[in-house]
Amino acid sequence: MGKRIAVDPITRIEGHLRIEAQIEGGKIVDAWSSSTAFRGIETILKGRDPRDAHHFTQRFCGVCTTVHSMASIRCVEDALKIQIPDNARLIRNLVMAIQNVQDHVIHFYHLHALDWVDITSALKADPAATAKLAQSLSDWPKSSATYFKGVQDRIAAFVGTGRLGPFANAYWGHSAYRLPAEANLMAVAHYLEALEWQKDVIRIHAILGSKNPHPQTFLVGGMSIPVDPDSQNAINADKIAFIGKLLKKAKLFVEKVYIPDLLAVASFYKAWAGIGAGVGNFLCYGDFPMDESGRVESFYLPRGVIMGKDLANVMPMDEAKITEYVTHSWYRYGSGDKVGLHPYDGETAHAYNGPKPPYDFLDTDGKYSWVKAPRYLDQPMEVGPLARMVVAFSSGHAEVQATVKMVLDRLGVGPEALFSTLGRTAARGIETLLLAQKSELWLQQLADNMGRGILAVHNGDKWDPATWPKEARGFGYHEAPRGALGHWIRIESGAIGNFQAVVPSTWNAGPRDAAGQRGPYEEALIGTPVAVSDQPLEILRTIHSFDPCLACAVHVLDGRGTEIVQVKAL
Amino acid sequence: MPQHSPPQEQPLDEKLLQRWEARGVSRRDFIKFCATLTATLALPASFIPQIAEAIEDKRLPVIWMEFQGCTGDTEALLRANQPTVAEIVLDLLTLEYHETIMAAAGHQAEEAKSQALEKYKGKYLAVVEGSIPTADGGVYCTVGGDSALNIVRKICGNAAATIAVGNCAAFGGLPAAAPNPTGAISVKDAVPQATVLNLPGCPLNADNLTATIVHFLTFNQLPATDGLGRPLFAYGKRIHDNCERRAHFDAGQYAEAFGDAGHRQGYCLYKLGCKGPETFHNCPTIRYNEGVSWPVMAGHGCIGCAEPGFWDTMSPFYRRLPQVPGFPVEATADKIGVGLVAATAVAFGAHAVGSAFRKGDAMESDKVIKED
Numbered sequence: 038m039g040k041r042i043a044v045d046p047i048t049r050i051e052g053h054l055r056i057e058a059q060i061e062g063g064k065i066v067d068a069w070s071s072s073t074a075f076r077g078i079e080t081i082l083k084g085r086d087p088r089d090a091h092h093f094t095q096r097f098c099g100v101c102t103t104v105h106s107m108a109s110i111r112c113v114e115d116a117l118k119i120q121i122p123d124n125a126r127l128i129r130n131l132v133m134a135i136q137n138v139q140d141h142v143i144h145f146y147h148l149h150a151l152d153w154v155d156i157t158s159a160l161k162a163d164p165a166a167t168a169k170l171a172q173s174l175s176d177w178p179k180s181s182a183t184y185f186k187g188v189q190d191r192i193a194a195f196v197g198t199g200r201l202g203p204f205a206n207a208y209w210g211h212s213a214y215r216l217p218a219e220a221n222l223m224a225v226a227h228y229l230e231a232l233e234w235q236k237d238v239i240r241i242h243a244i245l246g247s248k249n250p251h252p253q254t255f256l257v258g259g260m261s262i263p264v265d266p267d268s269q270n271a272i273n274a275d276k277i278a279f280i281g282k283l284l285k286k287a288k289l290f291v292e293k294v295y296i297p298d299l300l301a302v303a304s305f306y307k308a309w310a311g312i313g314a315g316v317g318n319f320l321c322y323g324d325f326p327m328d329e330s331g332r333v334e335s336f337y338l339p340r341g342v343i344m345g346k347d348l349a350n351v352m353p354m355d356e357a358k359i360t361e362y363v364t365h366s367w368y369r370y371g372s373g374d375k376v377g378l379h380p381y382d383g384e385t386a387h388a389y390n391g392p393k394p395p396y397d398f399l400d401t402d403g404k405y406s407w408v409k410a411p412r413y414l415d416q417p418m419e420v421g422p423l424a425r426m427v428v429a430f431s432s433g434h435a436e437v438q439a440t441v442k443m444v445l446d447r448l449g450v451g452p453e454a455l456f457s458t459l460g461r462t463a464a465r466g467i468e469t470l471l472l473a474q475k476s477e478l479w480l481q482q483l484a485d486n487m488g489r490g491i492l493a494v495h496n497g498d499k500w501d502p503a504t505w506p507k508e509a510r511g512f513g514y515h516e517a518p519r520g521a522l523g524h525w526i527r528i529e530s531g532a533i534g535n536f537q538a539v540v541p542s543t544w545n546a547g548p549r550d551a552a553g554q555r556g557p558y559e560e561a562l563i564g565t566p567v568a569v570s571d572q573p574l575e576i577l578r579t580i581h582s583f584d585p586c587l588a589c590a591v592h593v594l595d596g597r598g599t600e601i602v603q604v605k606a607l
Numbered sequence: 608m609p610q611h612s613p614p615q616e617q618p619l620d621e622k623l624l625q626r627w628e629a630r631g632v633s634r635r636d637f638i639k640f641c642a643t644l645t646a647t648l649a650l651p652a653s654f655i656p657q658i659a660e661a662i663e664d665k666r667l668p669v670i671w672m673e674f675q676g677c678t679g680d681t682e683a684l685l686r687a688n689q690p691t692v693a694e695i696v697l698d699l700l701t702l703e704y705h706e707t708i709m710a711a712a713g714h715q716a717e718e719a720k721s722q723a724l725e726k727y728k729g730k731y732l733a734v735v736e737g738s739i740p741t742a743d744g745g746v747y748c749t750v751g752g753d754s755a756l757n758i759v760r761k762i763c764g765n766a767a768a769t770i771a772v773g774n775c776a777a778f779g780g781l782p783a784a785a786p787n788p789t790g791a792i793s794v795k796d797a798v799p800q801a802t803v804l805n806l807p808g809c810p811l812n813a814d815n816l817t818a819t820i821v822h823f824l825t826f827n828q829l830p831a832t833d834g835l836g837r838p839l840f841a842y843g844k845r846i847h848d849n850c851e852r853r854a855h856f857d858a859g860q861y862a863e864a865f866g867d868a869g870h871r872q873g874y875c876l877y878k879l880g881c882k883g884p885e886t887f888h889n890c891p892t893i894r895y896n897e898g899v900s901w902p903v904m905a906g907h908g909c910i911g912c913a914e915p916g917f918w919d920t921m922s923p924f925y926r927r928l929p930q931v932p933g934f935p936v937e938a939t940a941d942k943i944g945v946g947l948v949a950a951t952a953v954a955f956g957a958h959a960v961g962s963a964f965r966k967g968d969a970m971e972s973d974k975v976i977k978e979d
Contacts (some may be wrong), residue, residue, distance in 0.1 A: 045713055046748070048707065048710075048712040078782075081787075085718075085923070093918070096809065098679075100682055102682065122866075151710050207709075208711075229974060239686065243895055243897075248900060250679045250682040250683055251679055251810060253907045254905050260908050262905050263870050271873075389747070393744060393746070394752060395926050495866040497864050575896040580830070
């Protein structure tokens with residue numbers, strides 16, 4: 038028998054996600070992932086100037102800002118065979134890396150943490166014991182008993198105000214929360230610190246990209262932010278120093294706060310290293326070209342595919358093997374709903390036949406989501422930090438191997454623990470550390486170029502549409518914070534003939550395909566325990582471990598963590 | 608924001624300052640915050656005590672809804688970056704519902720929304736991010752199983768006022784771009800009887816939202832607006848008129864290609880497609896991310912994101928404005944700058960001319976491919 042539940046909206050993500058699940062004997066036995074919003078941007082793009090595409094596609098998502106601009110620009114550059122100047126490569130690497138770093142930290146503290154941290158218990162903590170705990174984990178200077186007492190006092194001062202705000206109706210006191218009070222207080226303090234930190238470090242996007250969210254300096258052929266040591270209107274020595282300062286700040290917080298916290302919290306939740314495995318297939322386009330050629334072989338995070346958790350066998354990635362199914366998605370293909378189409382031939386004809394709102398449950402035997410179901414060699418694939426880390430690990434990437442081993446050793450678990458809810462969350466931290474450290478190299482190289490008089494940021498040889506072939510097509514890749522992102526374009530007579538994007542959350546959140554195979558979210562939920570069926574805390578843990586997006590929004594209202602404890606007051 | 612005047616010597620109520628200190632906000636930060644807000648609202652410094660009073664302990668209940676959006680406006684709010692602004696914003700508002708940040712999920716989340724609607728009926732502020740799809744019975748965006756259209760009518764219809772943040776909520780934005788596959792409309796079009804203030808931009812500049820909310824708290828009414836429902840303090844002036852590169856335009860100095868000497872030296876971006884001459888927004892004055900930069904400062908033209916329909920009327924983004932009224936088009940950029948400064952100033956000086964730009968079909972003729 039069991040019970041069917043629907044969690045809608047899934048909160049603390051970007052966008053609109055609904056999970057339906059069948060629960061039997063306290064565990065999930067089947068699950069369905071549905072996206073409930075559609076904007077039709079691929080349709081809107083048809084007929085427009087390919088050089089404009091990145092402005093449109095960046096608005097796919099304001100949390101994963103930058104990432105769709107990157108993929109769009111690269112697909113046009115691939116189609117038109119444009120080689121970008123070295124400065125543009127370095128500026129893009131910096132923009133992409135800090136996006137990953139900032140986004141991952143926000144995900145950990147402001148989106149995911151409430152799944153593991155019961156903030157109401159922080160009031161019971163002993164500040165002296167909290168200081169002792171913090172100092173045993175890291176030499177981060179903000180760790181005195183006085184400091185933690187101050188945080189606790191600030192929280193307590195708000196408890197009496199009695200207005201719940203966004204922390205009403207949550208799951209505080211749920212039996213699945215395991216952290217001691219002191220760890221909860223430490224997490225609250227770092228939650229507040231991370232809130233300040235993220236605003237500071239993302240100013241790198243403002244310097245290089247004009248603003249964040251939605252930086253505006255991307256260009257087909259390079260970047261529009263000039264480089265010139267003799268101008269105030271360009272990246273000069275002063276701005277290099279400013280970026281350097283912010284990168285250092287980013288790195289220090291990751292090394293001394295995020296990673297120690299991640300290890301400390303994970304040590305209380307090791308059971309989750311055996312939950313949430315998912316499909317066990319991983320796809321990674323790779324990114325961060327390390328030399329001017331931009332060739333795939335130079336990527337800092339390598340390209341590759343792993344099937345069936347087989348870490349001994351990394352296969353080359355061939356984008357021609359990607360197809361998308363709409364069997365269970367609210368679209369229709371001209372050739373019928375059972376076939377999979379490659380993105381170059383993709384169609385976005387929407388065909389909603391779900392229940393008329395308001396509704397209680399979707400018809401999951403039929404079409405039930407606005408997300409298509411992408412497949413690689415007809416298999417569902419997980420993308421994201423875990424995919425990147427296992428592909429790099431198995432490819433013999435020395436830095437990734439060393440950091441992964443450090444984390445596994447510290448937690449006392451083997452590599453098999455990677456394939457889990459906890460492994461996904463840990464991989465995100467490992468990647469953040471590596472990218473925060475690597476960014477300083479790219480900034481140094483940019484400064485070196487400038488010092489040698491290399492100032493080009495844009496290759497304008499193919500800027501004029503008159504120089505383009507009548508027809509061209511291209512694939513644009515990017516490793517966004519949430520995973521492998523691909524854009525495919527067909528250019529016809531100087532305009533967009535077809536545009537298709539297969540985004541990380543399409544891979545991870547997609548529904549079943551023609552063969553009935555579940556998508557990664559759906560598969561990862563199978564076997565997840567649910568202690569109280571109307572308090573879906575465990576579902577949120579596994580779904581959030583994929584980071585469905587929207588991390589950053591958490592800080593809006595939460596600047597001082599005040600309302601968090603008001604929950605307790607009521 | 609360095610362009611704001613420093614805090615004035617205005618005595619603020621001592622008890623009020625002590626209350627903020629107890630909440631962990633130093634009096635210095637608090638006074639600075641009030642001064643900044645007063646300046647953003649274009650009010651004289653004598654209003655600082657009134658602003659301080661307005662934000663004291665009057666946390667405004669807010670229901671924040673997102674429909675066909677990208678969460679970019681929520682993100683933008685997080686970057687409102689005076690050292691303690693984000694903290695103080697928490698104390699200005701109590702966010703009763705916001706999907707991206709709330710701890711609860713599913714029906715507990717929807718319950719919070721219903722409770723707030725009942726408890727604060729007619730008193731809460733509704734904030735909407737994203738457009739509202741109307742085609743096919745509203746099936747293109749549902750939350751908790753109900754359509755965006757139903758939800759927005761209910762929540763905005765019972766609010767004291769509604770703020771539409773970002774171009775999608777204000778004007779339909781990207782989802783409404785041709786051919787508007789989902790029948791996306793703005794909040795005002797979805798709930799015509801509601802009091803709606805538009806804060807367009809893609810995304811909006813968070814400083815303008817903060818200032819609007821404080822204005823509402825201070826004067827108990829929304830700020831004065833232009834014909835498009837946008838507050839005059841933020842959208843009353845044309846980007847071109849306040850642009851830091853305006854002198855280069857007037858002198859006929861243009862960047863001709865990205866990365867050329869003129870581009871590196873900060874020359875006018877008009878020939879690279881800048882839409883500053885037909886866009887009303889305070890970007891050049893307040894900039895983004897703690898006043899660090901804005902698009903023109905970083906070498907990329909304005910794309911007109913505060914204007915209705917900009918995805919169609921301002922694109923292709925890298926083609927220059929095809930026409931300045933009264934002048935024969937395309938080839939005239941240099942002339943406009945060098946020879947016709949006075950005439951241009953007159954043309955650009957008149958507010959109404961902006962509308963003439965927007966309504967002109969000339970932009971369409973400049974497109975690579977015409978829309979359906």
